Amino acid sequence: MSFRKVVRQSKFRHVFGQPVKNDQCYEDIRVSRVTWDSTFCAVNPKFLAVIVEASGGGAFLVLPLSKTGRIDKAYPTVCGHTGPVLDIDWCPHNDEVIASGSEDCTVMVWQIPENGLTSPLTEPVVVLEGHTKRVGIIAWHPTARNVLLSAGCDNVVLIWNVGTAEELYRLDSLHPDLIYNISWNRNGSLFCSACKDKSVRIIDPRRGTLMAEREKAHEGARPMRAIFLADGKVFTTGFSRMSERQLALWDPENLEEPMALQELDSSNGALLPFYDPDTNVVYVCGKGDSSIRYFEITEEPPYIHFLNTFTSKEPQRGMGSMPKRGLEVSKCEIARFYKLHERKCEPIVMTCAKEGMRGPYGASQLILTPRPPAQSDLFQDDLYPDTAGPEAALEAEEWVSGRDADPILISLREAYVPSKQRDLKISRRNVLSDSRPAAALGSSRLGTPAATTTAADATPSGSLTRAGEAGKLEEVMQELRALRALVKEQGERICRLEEQLGRMENGDA
Template structure:
């Protein structure tokens, strides 16, 4: 009896990576030389941010995406930190707000002008002071507005309400050693961490409790990473006792054994995983490697399926990943990475080849949009919400982000003891950072205005639905014509 090898069906088997042409790269950027396992790069649909070398302090560069080519040496930077910047992260709910952590022990949040910088930006919107050692990890809450997590070399995780400059939660007893990375789950109710003590932990930040932990998730001594997947599983990268690089998949309900464990190679660069919840593809980039490997995560064994490797000549110093809403859907682009060399940043485009020019529904399920599902206060009160999804069918048009305003409490009129009312020490919530309209309206006027807005909204929704139906009909008609049915 002959056995035929069955090739697993997957629409991502033929994903291929391609660097952009030279004139689409960002040249002459002095990428930071700090020895820290950060990605050094953060990108969103408007801007590219790169941590750069800076004399007498820390700085990062923010470039509008279309500002490719050679970057002038005098190009302005964001330069308010007094020590090197170690990590940066764009706010998922406002494409003009970015947070940074630094060796100067502070976290700073910055509002970038709509069209980019024309002069150096030295004044952050808010400075968050609570760490006693350098701050190496910054990550925004995925669904609650203005909630930011920072982790420092003091082994402390702090969660802030950026809108009030207040410390919401201080988790200072859960990690006895250096924290390598932190990753929120899809609705931001939990986060997982990888630590130098070789443990992977799952933590409930609002209760300050350890939900689950695994000793020696990877037995090697070199840095590991842990990230939450959309279904609640945890994906880790690390090293074996023999210094082989490994990937593993874990079920938090049972951390006794990994669901899957794969050995990759014996290089020594830390593996940085990037996860796309829409396609269940994990891209793994090694620091100092010249390749990006990608894997599809599925519900059936062996769970982690190798897809392909993108290889280029130059090693990568860091890597940024574009959110789904910033991709070109008409080119079947399912991921875009921004690879840092020593002196340039090179975009790498991942596409699924398709013959049709029509919108590919199967490649682009609705994806996380820029609207926050909760306010900070709602999250603190115990509410959870999944990301608010948007369709990419109309090649998503961004909404106008509102400026970040910080409304600090008036300490004098506060009834709490003075000791707990300093920004950075309070554990209570406060009013959200929303801009209030100038001039007040009566209740009747307000109700009238609201009704008027709702009517306009309903009319727009009806129009969008009508246009969507029309597009579907036209696509079906076109499909029939292409197939020779009409």
């Protein structure tokens, strides 16, 4: 469609995309060819992760951001899955922790060494098994530490406590068909989903209840997407009955009609939306397209305001988006995308310019000049409100108990310094008797070992009564059974890895 040229006051009217120079790209990356509408890319202030082709299993590359140029074919990968990797997501509260979902029906959580990989990483910190079909969606909770959501082709949504390797919630009756995507709201109290049955749903995961539903949000048969905005509204992309790509904005209080609906074009690639809650700008990237369109969402009609389009020559296989805390504010960078080609990853920098003097032909010719550097007293407060930082606002147990909290914000006035490495510790609840209080069980913080209570700690001073001895014996027996189950699980895992190693040594992988 042709957008009306309406002059509207907005500081984002002059946001422009610029690809980086060739020597700042990541070359010779064999981007995955699986037919799944994932972004295939995840990025944070330390690392770039890209799902790649791998024979005999699934793998993804993890590169320090500084490792640009040609990537050696022998560069180590994260390669513990036995089937292709379909989705990856960096933990928002630890820049060295990443989760992956695969065709092998498992979710794996990985701890990346602080300086990147020096050898293939085959052992995840934890394997989460609960899906019966391939796992295509991974999404960390935005504010609660160690809470991870996964969705599979079994139409089941599982929510995990990674710190204890346990399944918290299983939502297996809310989606009758394939789930296209899932998006948490700002404080993680709800999530919205887009489904192959053409419905958009808003779900309370802790109660397992459907809060709102819109059938035929987009009437076309091709994949949709739905994301929560900061104010609680829902933004969707999809296709019309005539296969034209659409954008829509919805009020969850009234899903009868969209607040706004725009048709874009008749291309057939799924539209992947990326949202910046600080500026209320949505960037829309089509798979197989060569453009990124961006829109400002406002409270006044028509609500979705077209800003501009970044266009390049090569189509995109996938796309990653840098969190705000990883941007260079001194260059007025308000977004950075990592565009996947067939054989490389190309960063695209979005910068905000200011309107300068008018040219000799009046309003038709505007001279745009870069904003002044965002340093000290020249910091651009309007471009960089406080943004979500890396600290979790809640522990997993607090969220499970019903508490909600908005993200803990940080200022970007001073250059963001990534936090020091913090290991992810796993404290399995079934290793000791579950009769202990929840506080004693203690899901681990990322970087703080979970508290463990020994049997002696729980025993009153003085001699044990016969009843006490019987209770102690039962506790030891429970621990023994749990440890046997753990040993059996690890034994099976070792067998699988030995088989995989044998295939590699025989040249089959």
